[in-house]
Amino acid sequence: MLDKIFDAKSFESNFSFDMEASTRVPNAEPFMVLLPPPNITGSLHIGHSLCFTLQDIVARYKRLKGYDVLFQPGIDHAGIVTQLLVEKQIYASGVEKGSLTREKLLKEIWFWKENSGGAIINQLKKLGISCDFSRLRFTLDEKSKRAVSKMFVSLYRNGLLYRGHRMVNWDPLIGSAISDLEVIEKEVDGHLWHIKYELEDESDYVVIATSRPETIFGDVAVAVNPKDSRYKKFVGKKVKIPLIDRLIPVIEDKYADPEKGTGAVKITPAHDFNDYEVGQRNKLPIIDIFNEKAELNEEVPEMFQGMGRFEARSKVVDLLEKKEVLVKVEDIKQTLPFGDRSGVVLEPRITHQWFVNAEKLARPAIKAVKEGKIKFIPKHWENLYFEWLENIRPWCVSRQIWWGHRIPAWYGPDGQVFVAENESDANKQALKFYGKHDVKLVQDEDVLDTWFSSGMWPFITLDWPEDSEDLRKFYSNMIVVTGFDIIFFWVSRMIMMSLYALKEVPFKEVYIHGLVRDKQGNKMSKSKGNVIDPLTLCDKYGADAVRYTLAYMSSPGRDLKMSDRVVETGRNFLTKLWNVVRFAQMNGCVYNNSFDPNDVTHPLNKWIIFETKNTVDAVEESYKNYRFDDAARLIYQGIWNSLCDWYMEFVKPILQESALTDGNGENYNLSQTLLKKDVRDTMAWVIVQFIRILYPIAPFISKKLSGELGATEIVWPKFDGIQLDFTDSINQVELLKEIVTSVRSIKQSFRMPANEKLNVVLEGNTVDIGSFAETYGKIVHRMTGISFVDSVDMSVPVVLNGGAILRMGIDREIDIQEKIANFKKEIADYTKMRDAALFRLNNEDFKNKATEEVIAEHNKRVEVLSEKINKIEHIIRSLEAAQ
RNA sequence: GGGCACAUAGCUCAGAGGUAGAGCACUACGUUGACAUCGUAGUGGUCGUAGGUUCGAUCCCUGCUGUGCCCACCA
Numbered sequence: 019m020l021d022k023i024f025d026a027k028s029f030e031s032n033f034s035f036d037m038e039a040s041t042r043v044p045n046a047e048p049f050m051v052l053l054p055p056p057n058i059t060g061s062l063h064i065g066h067s068l069c070f071t072l073q074d075i076v077a078r079y080k081r082l083k084g085y086d087v088l089f090q091p092g093i094d095h096a097g098i099v100t101q102l103l104v105e106k107q108i109y110a111s112g113v114e115k116g117s118l119t120r121e122k123l124l125k126e127i128w129f130w131k132e133n134s135g136g137a138i139i140n141q142l143k144k145l146g147i148s149c150d151f152s153r154l155r156f157t158l159d160e161k162s163k164r165a166v167s168k169m170f171v172s173l174y175r176n177g178l179l180y181r182g183h184r185m186v187n188w189d190p191l192i193g194s195a196i197s198d199l200e201v202i203e204k205e206v207d208g209h210l211w212h213i214k215y216e217l218e219d220e221s222d223y224v225v226i227a228t229s230r231p232e233t234i235f236g237d238v239a240v241a242v243n244p245k246d247s248r249y250k251k252f253v254g255k256k257v258k259i260p261l262i263d264r265l266i267p268v269i270e271d272k273y274a275d276p277e278k279g280t281g282a283v284k285i286t287p288a289h290d291f292n293d294y295e296v297g298q299r300n301k302l303p304i305i306d307i308f309n310e311k312a313e314l315n316e317e318v319p320e321m322f323q324g325m326g327r328f329e330a331r332s333k334v335v336d337l338l339e340k341k342e343v344l345v346k347v348e349d350i351k352q353t354l355p356f357g358d359r360s361g362v363v364l365e366p367r368i369t370h371q372w373f374v375n376a377e378k379l380a381r382p383a384i385k386a387v388k389e390g391k392i393k394f395i396p397k398h399w400e401n402l403y404f405e406w407l408e409n410i411r412p413w414c415v416s417r418q419i420w421w422g423h424r425i426p427a428w429y430g431p432d433g434q435v436f437v438a439e440n441e442s443d444a445n446k447q448a449l450k451f452y453g454k455h456d457v458k459l460v461q462d463e464d465v466l467d468t469w470f471s472s473g474m475w476p477f478i479t480l481d482w483p484e485d486s487e488d489l490r491k492f493y494s495n496m497i498v499v500t501g502f503d504i505i506f507f508w509v510s511r512m513i514m515m516s517l518y519a520l521k522e523v524p525f526k527e528v529y530i531h532g533l534v535r536d537k538q539g540n541k542m543s544k545s546k547g548n549v550i551d552p553l554t555l556c557d558k559y560g561a562d563a564v565r566y567t568l569a570y571m572s573s574p575g576r577d578l579k580m581s582d583r584v585v586e587t588g589r590n591f592l593t594k595l596w597n598v599v600r601f602a603q604m605n606g607c608v609y610n611n612s613f614d615p616n617d618v619t620h621p622l623n624k625w626i627i628f629e630t631k632n633t634v635d636a637v638e639e640s641y642k643n644y645r646f647d648d649a650a651r652l653i654y655q656g657i658w659n660s661l662c663d664w665y666m667e668f669v670k671p672i673l674q675e676s677a678l679t680d681g682n683g684e685n686y687n688l689s690q691t692l693l694k695k696d697v698r699d700t701m702a703w704v705i706v707q708f709i710r711i712l713y714p715i716a717p718f719i720s721k722k723l724s725g726e727l728g729a730t731e732i733v734w735p736k737f738d739g740i741q742l743d744f745t746d747s748i749n750q751v752e753l754l755k756e757i758v759t760s761v762r763s764i765k766q767s768f769r770m771p772a773n774e775k776l777n778v779v780l781e782g783n784t785v786d787i788g789s790f791a792e793t794y795g796k797i798v799h800r801m802t803g804i805s806f807v808d809s810v811d812m813s814v815p816v817v818l819n820g821g822a823i824l825r826m827g828i829d830r831e832i833d834i835q836e837k838i839a840n841f842k843k844e845i846a847d848y849t850k851m852r853d854a855a856l857f858r859l860n861n862e863d864f865k866n867k868a869t870e871e872v873i874a875e876h877n878k879r880v881e882v883l884s885e886k887i888n889k890i891e892h893i894i895r896s897l898e899a900a901q
Numbered sequence: 902g903g904g905c906a907c908a909u910a911g912c913u914c915a916g917a918g919g920u921a922g923a924g925c926a927c928u929a930c931g932u933u934g935a936c937a938u939c940g941u942a943g944u945g946g947u948c949g950u951a952g953g954u955u956c957g958a959u960c961c962c963u964g965c966u967g968u969g970c971c972c973a974c975c976a
Contacts, residue, residue: 024938203973210976227976279976292976353975401905402971409972502971537913539969570924571914575906577969579913587924590938601935647915651923666935674934759942766930766942851920858919863956872919872957879920 019603020726024596026560026589030146030718042150046086050492051077052476052525053149054500054508055092055157058131059100062141064534064542064580065501067552071565072531072572072646073499074147078714079641082734088492090479091149093136095158097422097468098192098359104130104421120420127421141553146561146717155479157471158423165478166471167426167439169519174437178375178518179415181427181435185294186414188367190312190327191360194418195371197467198411199506201355201364208354212280212346213338215240215257218265224252225345227279229352230289231338232330234259235318236307237266239285241296244270246281260343261334262319271296291366304368310418312365327365372416372425372464379514380407386513386523395529395644396575399502406506415467422465429460473511476524496525501533529644531572537581550580558582562716563589569715570650591654592719595712598662598705599723605673607702609729615703620693621747622668623700628744629660630704634735637711646715653712661704664755669697702727707735749785749820757824760816761804764826777807777827785820817889821882834897841894845887852883 051073056066077089104127109115142149156162173179186195211231216223224240237259242249252268259266273296274283287297288306297304307317314322314330322330338344355364384407386392387400394400416425428436428444434451436459438444448457471478476496480489500509509528516524535541536548543549555564567588571578615627633656640648672693706729713720713732724732761776770776810827814837817823855876858864865873 020935022935024936212976229976275976281976283976290976292974350975396906398905405904405972506971533970573915576914581913583925584913586938590936593938594936597936597939599935604935651915655923662936663940667940670934762941763943769930772931772941854920858957861956864919865956867956868919875919883920 020596020600020723022600024593026562026592026719027557029722030144030556030561041081042088043081043084043086046084048088048491048495049080049085050088050090050496050525051080052479052496052498053089053091053147054498054504055094055155055472055475056138057096057099058093058135058156059096059103060138062138062145062552064550064552064555066138067145067564068531068534068568068572068578069499069501070142070145070147071568072529072644073497074145074565074717075569075641075646075649075714076497076499076529076644077148078717082710082713082732084734086491088153088488089147089149090153090155091139091142091147091151092155092157092475092479093139094468094472095156095422097417097419097465098194098196100127100135101419101421102192102359123420144553144556144561146565148717153479157468157475157478161481162471162474162478163423164439165474165482166423166466168483169470169474169515170426170466171437171439172519173374178378179372180375181370181372182412183368183370184373185291185366185368186371187355188310188312188365188369189357189360189362190308190310190365191357191362192419193310195367195369195414195416196357196359196364197414197469200358202358203353204356205351205353208350208352210279210348210350211335211338211344212348213260214343214345215259215282215284216343217252218256218258222252224249224257224268224282225280226282226284227348228284229350230286230331231334232314232327233286233289233307234284234334235262235314235322236286236288236305237264237284238287238297238302238305239266239300240268240282241271241274241285242268242282243272243274243276246274246276248276249282252282260341261337269300269302271300288368289366294366294368306368308365308367310367371414372427372466373412374415374470376410376413376514379518380410380510382517383407383510383513386517391523392513392525393527395527398575399505399528399530402502403505403510407510413467415470416462416464417467418464420465422468423471425462425464425466427462429462430457469507469511472508473515474519476512476516477520482519493520493524494522494526497527497529498525499529499531502530503533505530530575532575532577534578534580537579537583539577539579555582555585559585559589560592560718562719563592566591566650566716569646570654571647573647574645591658592716594662595657595709595719595723598657598666599726601666602701602705602727605698605701607698607705607727609702609706609724609727610699611729613699613703615700616741618696618700620696621750622665623696624744624747625751626660626665626700626704628748629656629665630707630735631737633660634707634711634737638734641714649711650715653708653715657708657712661708664751665701665704668751668754669701672697702729710735746786750787753783753785753787753818753820753822756818757804760818760824761826764814764816764828768828768830770830776804777810778804779807779810779813779825779827781823781825783820783822785822815893817886817893819882821885821889823889823893834900838894838897841890841897845890845894848883848887848890852880852887855879855883 053073054069060066073089077087081087101123105118105123107130108118108123108126139151139154143151170179187198187201188194189196208229210227210229212225212227213231213234214223214225226240228234240257242253249268253270255268256265257268258264273292274281285293285296285302287294287302287304289308296302305317307314308327309315312327314325314327316323322333325333335344356362357364384404387394387403394403426437426439428438428441428448430436430448430452436444436447436451438447441459441461444459448459449455477489477493480486480493482489498509498512512524516522533541536550540546540548552564563585567585568578570588571580571584618624618627633652637649637652640646640652706724706727709720709724710732720732724730757778757780761778764770765772765774765776807827810825812829812832813825813827814832815823815825858868859873859876859880
């Protein structure tokens with residue numbers, strides 16, 4: 019027997035059954051859910067919880083439907099983040115900066131990984147995520163390394179990957195190139211300094227405007243627009259860079275915008291993407307004035323060497339001012355690029371890097387989605403995907419850090435590069451190239467962008483390049499669930515790399531969920547202090563409640579506003595379900611495997627079976643369409659409204675004989691043993707069906723309660739053999755519900771005590787209810803009930819939906835005027851509705867163009883409403899006569 | 902500058918070309934009853950705005966306003 023108190027933790031803490039949940043069905047249809055591998059440094063945040071919960075719902079639903087489900091877990095090595103984190107710890111322990119070697123760092127990171135890395139996996143288990151943890155993979159494990167090398171070599175040999183000397187975004191804190199996607203643009207306050215550049219002979223000067231005066235040492239020209247008459251006289255002449263007096267030409271280039279700044283712009287090809295272009299166009303030299311930490315190097319006057327860029331800036335400004343060449347300082351808003359991991363201002367920098375020709379890989383990736391081979395849910399995210407892929411630029415994949423997949427390229431003493439899957443292959447190539455054995459090769463120091471391996475995740479996890487059975491089975495039969503923010507980073511790269519390596523799409527569906535926000539709709543962030551910790555929520559309300567709430571709130575394409583309050587709704591619902599089962603247990607309901615819903619005879623049982631089937635069908639449709647919100651809502655309504663509010667209240671008289679005894683000790687004598695058994699079987703069966711469809715969302719409590727009722731196995735409900743010709747029963751129960759509601763309403767409005775008996779007369783009823791209403795209407799929830807009599811003296815009538823009139827006897831003063839007024843209002847509402855329908859029916863265009871069903875429906879509506887109006891008018895007349 | 906999404910009850914959000922829905926909140930009543938993490942009955946909305954398409958628009962289309970986001974650029 020269940021405890022009175024619903025305590026989620028007591029059974030959730032035992033998650034061993036959850037591990038069985040990942041059990042596979044070898045010969046069934048394959049379905050794979052690819053868990054986006056969380057960072058090794060990460061811990062479970064609320065966004066993960068949403069993402070993983072939704073995937074788990076899909077996985078569990080598919081298992082119930084009999085698929086062979088592979089729910090593949092993994093962890094991402096997260097290159098930059100992890101290296102920064104562990105470095106910080108190492109330096110904090112007293113190791114001197116600069117003394118750290120590659121070997122030492124890697125050893126420390128692996129050590130750290132073994133001890134505190136991947137704590138998130140245990141948190142996943144706590145949430146009930148039913149991955150096959152025996153298959154846990156790491157993006158930097160041996161199999162992954164092999165796959166990544168093979169991919170790199172293949173791309174290189176096919177000319178889709180190359181080494182180039184180019185300008186890239188450089189992160190001076192990390193000391194590495196990063197990709198365009200890792201650049202965050204932020205608006206900040208800045209200044210525009212207007213500086214005089216004097217002509218060689220000092221007869222005149224040009225004023226340029228710059229936000230980066232420290233880069234004047236790298237200037238190689240001043241550019242003006244060819245159409246700008248103001249500067250015509252300077253073109254071809256030379257000006258002096260202030261402070262260093264180096265001479266640079268004034269050139270014409272369309273890049274110079276007469277509207278911006280002063281119209282004359284200094285050109286520093288080493289430190290600006292646009293200037294680099296101008297430099298290339300005009301064959302200008304490149305003067306790089308920074309080192310890898312963005313400190314000024316030996317290209318600048320000695321006093322500036324070794325200085326940081328911002329310090330140098332103020333120093334330069336000072337000196338310019340002293341030299342009286344600083345004409346003006348303007349305050350401006352400017353957008354600067356920041357590193358998403360380091361948070362520092364990035365520098366454009368020209369270096370040797372490896373690039374993937376993303377443009378070529380993008381074409382089939384675009385095609386696959388255009389042709390519908392991969393569908394985004396919701397579909398509009400495809401726009402974003404196309405927009406990015408259609409404008410994609412070369413992907414810089416090399417990183418100047420140590421933690422990651424080392425680039426499989428080796429260099430000979432002359433700089434000759436050998437790209438190979440391993441060192442011995444590289445040596446073989448070298449032997450062929452040099453014609454001799456003892457040429458010493460040095461491996462590229464750099465590692466690959468973390469997303470390079472993440473992009474291969476769909477097939478790395480299936481053991482590619484091995485032709486494994488799992489690869490053949492699951493590849494392409496996959497779904498990916500993720501947030502929109504990594505469509506570029508991950509989804510598009512998986513599609514590109516998978517199509518390249520396997521010539522086939524990796525998955526058919528990409529479900530994009532919303533962002534979890536705080537209750538005001540703000541993004542959660544540590545600095546704002548508004549972060550909701552899912553593990554705390556699980557401790558407080560139970561993992562199932564958190565999962566249920568996330569599912570309930572995840573309307574497609576919409577962000578979720580999360581708060582404790584909304585989780586309470588989920589927790590309350592699960593408490594309700596707990597009590598449903600408790601009630602069933604107290605009344606001896608046990609799941610009977612051989613129960614056949616076709617055999618039930620009682621209208622109440624037929625009605626609830628019908629409701630259950632409808633709910634199961636609708637929920638199945640919702641799961642199929644990934645409408646987790648609908649599924650959660652439908653189950654909620656089925657359990658709370660149909661089962662609890664009506665069925666359970668109605669069958670109390672059958673299950674609990676004492677409830678049938680009224681105040682006078684009169685016994686209604688309904689407890690035929692057979693009927694009681696029917697109700698018990700039906701109730702247990704219905705509850706179990708509801709639990710089964712809830713299981714994907716709330717597995718812990720479902721498993722627990724299903725077991726409590728004696729249904730040990732959780733499978734999807736089957737209705738194959740059920741013919742539900744229950745129309746009469748449904749009409750009876752619906753009529754009864756209406757009677758009960760009317761009675762409750764009248765009692766409330768007359769402030770009648772709930773246990774006061776009410777005599778009612780039912781006139782003009784067409785539903786064959788026999789003694790059914792008489793019998794079950796006696797128990798109106800926690801009220802002593804109603805008696806059907808032949809007539810009542812003073813009554814309040816109500817017109818029921820079927821057209822019958824229910825007169826409820828009241829032995830109190832009735833304010834007839836008020837009643838009449840209410841009825842008149844009711845008539846007004848109905849008349850408005852009827853006239854609207856009539857208006858349409860009388861419209862020729864409507865008659866010609868509306869569908870038959872719509873016309874029939876309108877006719878029916880007019881008929882029903884007219885009848886109601888007539889009856890109410892009749893009632894009003896009799897009330898007026900009685901006055 | 903280019904693009905995407907959203908606007909429905911006090912709040913959070915579903916919804917469908919043909920009678921506007923839920924949860925929360927609110928009002929009233931109710932507790933030895935499976936459940937007060939509860940029950941019962943209520944209150945509450947010209948579906949942002951202006952046009953268009955349609956027999957009919959809250960729903961489809963266009964403009965506008967507001968909100969959020971993505972991309973690009975900036976001397």
